[in-house]
Amino acid sequence: MITVKNLTGGYAGGEVLKGISFEVGKGELFGILGPNGSGKTTLLKMISGALDFSAGAIELDGRPLTQYSPKQLARMMAVLPQHSDQAFPYSVKETVSLGRYAHQKGWFHSWSEEDEQIVLKVMDQTGITQLQEKSIVELSGGEKQRVYLAQALAQQPRILLLDEPTNHLDLSFQKELLDLLKKWASEEELTVVSIFHDLNLASLYCDRLLLMKNGEVLIVDSPVEVLKEERIKSVYKTQIKNHPHPEIAKPQLLLVPETESDHDGVFKIDDRFLDVGHDRIILQSPVKLRTMSSGITGAGIGWHSSFVHRVVPMEYDCSDHKAEMAQYLQDKRFLPSETVGMMTAVPVETASYRSFETEGMSIFIIVSAGSTHRDSPRNINTWLFINGRISEEAFIQSAMTAAEAKISVLQELEGSGPGFAGQPAGISTDSICIAATQQGEEISYAGTATPLGKLISEGIYTCTKEAILNYRNSKSAFKLQ
Numbered sequence: 280m281i282t283v284k285n286l287t288g289g290y291a292g293g294e295v296l297k298g299i300s301f302e303v304g305k306g307e308l309f310g311i312l313g314p315n316g317s318g319k320t321t322l323l324k325m326i327s328g329a330l331d332f333s334a335g336a337i338e339l340d341g342r343p344l345t346q347y348s349p350k351q352l353a354r355m356m357a358v359l360p361q362h363s364d365q366a367f368p369y370s371v372k373e374t375v376s377l378g379r380y381a382h383q384k385g386w387f388h389s390w391s392e393e394d395e396q397i398v399l400k401v402m403d404q405t406g407i408t409q410l411q412e413k414s415i416v417e418l419s420g421g422e423k424q425r426v427y428l429a430q431a432l433a434q435q436p437r438i439l440l441l442d443e444p445t446n447h448l449d450l451s452f453q454k455e456l457l458d459l460l461k462k463w464a465s466e467e468e469l470t471v472v473s474i475f476h477d478l479n480l481a482s483l484y485c486d487r488l489l490l491m492k493n494g495e496v497l498i499v500d501s502p503v504e505v506l507k508e509e510r511i512k513s514v515y516k517t518q519i520k521n522h523p524h525p526e527i528a529k530p531q532l533l534l535v536p537e538t539e540s541d542h543d544g545v546f547k548i549d550d551r552f553l554d555v556g557h558d559r560i561i562l563q564s565p566v567k568l569r570t571m572s573s574g575i576t577g578a579g580i581g582w583h584s585s586f587v588h589r590v591v592p593m594e595y596d597c598s599d600h601k602a603e604m605a606q607y608l609q610d611k612r613f614l615p616s617e618t619v620g621m622m623t624a625v626p627v628e629t630a631s632y633r634s635f636e637t638e639g640m641s642i643f644i645i646v647s648a649g650s651t652h653r654d655s656p657r658n659i660n661t662w663l664f665i666n667g668r669i670s671e672e673a674f675i676q677s678a679m680t681a682a683e684a685k686i687s688v689l690q691e692l693e694g695s696g697p698g699f700a701g702q703p704a705g706i707s708t709d710s711i712c713i714a715a716t717q718q719g720e721e722i723s724y725a726g727t728a729t730p731l732g733k734l735i736s737e738g739i740y741t742c743t744k745e746a747i748l749n750y751r752n753s754k755s756a757f758k759l760q
């Protein structure tokens with residue numbers, strides 16, 4: 280639909296674009312990205328025919344752009360510039376109606392029923408019907424943006440060029456506009472070429488992205504290829520983290536503020552932060568820790584500062600234990616959004632907790648192990664606090680390493696004494712929470728062969744074994760046998 284070959288050109292001061300080449304297919308939503316001044320608007324102006332180029336070629340439907348008359352071009356293509364403003368205080372409906380100009384014939388063009396229907400339809404689609412009698416000068420930035428988009432759509436173009444279309448729009452209109460463009464692109468084969476400063480929106484909506492730097496094309500590819508962390512860091516010269524969107528398979532880029540990323544690495548979680556009561560163990564961290572957990576509250580991946588291990592009576596039976604636990608936390612003045620909570624019927628005094636250190640690394644572990652009553656499955660709750668910055672890979676490896684250490688204790692103690700109902704390595708209601716301070720140099724790996732992995736293995740083995748033996752020795756455990 281659009282072919283750009285070796286495009287070179289700029290302004291009187293010198294060339295801005297240097298040998299740009301790419302193609303955009305019919306019905307494609309194509310994003311142009313790049314830092315300020317990289318040449319995005321200049322490129323869009325050349326594609327729209329508003330700015331001449333000095334070398335190369337632009338073709339629309341296989342025909343050179345230069346062979347189109349202004350009116351033919353207006354029927355083919357609509358443009359929504361970065362700052363649209365018109366000189367006259369027309370009403371909204373009149374402004375949108377100007378988009379029909381390219382389709383009117385002869386000197387004395389009359390307003391047809393078709394023109395009217397199209398204007399009403401695009402005003403409805405862009406959510407401006409109720410504003411139609413207002414003067415354009417009375418509108419907010421976002422409202423004006425939608426009016427100019429409606430005007431562009433009233434042109435019924437086959438190509439739509441947009442320069443930062445979501446600039447003035449609030450969150451819901453950003454989504455609505457891009458959903459609409461995506462729909463038109465796929466259902467009506469509208470070809471959309473749009474400049475984006477918001478890389479995350481571009482990632483969510485565009486089929487392909489072109490990344491520019493200093494007037495040249497750095498890469499044209501799918502969002503997942505273009506938005507690689509190292510590439511974006513170097514082109515935009517800033518700290519970012521690439522993270523997958525939680526709902527759809529698209530990358531999202533998160534800024535990392537200097538103040539948050541620059542800790543001195545001396546902060547350590549240990550028993551100074553522990554508060555052991557008769558019916559709960561609480562660890563209150565002074566800063567939020569990055570967590571991966573299967574607890575009742577705060578499950579999944581997040582950031583939490585309160586860690587509550589609650590002991591409930593043997594006869595505890597609740598149809599909605601999540602809601603009951605949330606209520607318990609609220610009553611005890613914990614913020615549910617900042618708290619990881621686990622529950623057990625195993626007595627507090629049988630839990631094992633201690634710090635382990637090696638080669639400048641340290642961890643703090645709490646394990647409670649037991650069985651809530653004779654017929655219930657095993658319940659081992661494991662809390663692993665890592666004093667360090669660990670990668671996502673190391674989080675997963677920590678969970679694997681901890682599970683392997685726990686299993687080896689269970690195999691070792693199997694059949695060696697009372698304590699667990701059922702099969703030790705069988706059905707369980709076990710939970711784990713891994714929490715890392717995320718300060719200091721990154722530790723990339725935590726598999727069993729790495730220093731951190733060895734420390735986790737040793738720590739989980741020691742605490743799990745101690746907790747099981749404590750439980751077996753406790754009066755409450757014997758009462759159950």
Ligand SMILES: Nc1ncnc2c1ncn2[C@@H]1O[C@H](COP(=O)(O)OP(=O)(O)OP(=O)(O)O)[C@@H](O)[C@H]1O
Pocket residue numbers: 290291292295313314315316317318319320321322
């Ligand atoms: N009318 C003009 N006359 C002369 N130079 C210009 C003109 N417009 C832009 N430039 C220069 O061309 C270069 C590219 O500008 P352009 O507006 O295409 O960049 P951009 O990538 O769209 O930037 P931004 O993200 O800031 O909108 C810049 O160095 C700019 O100063």
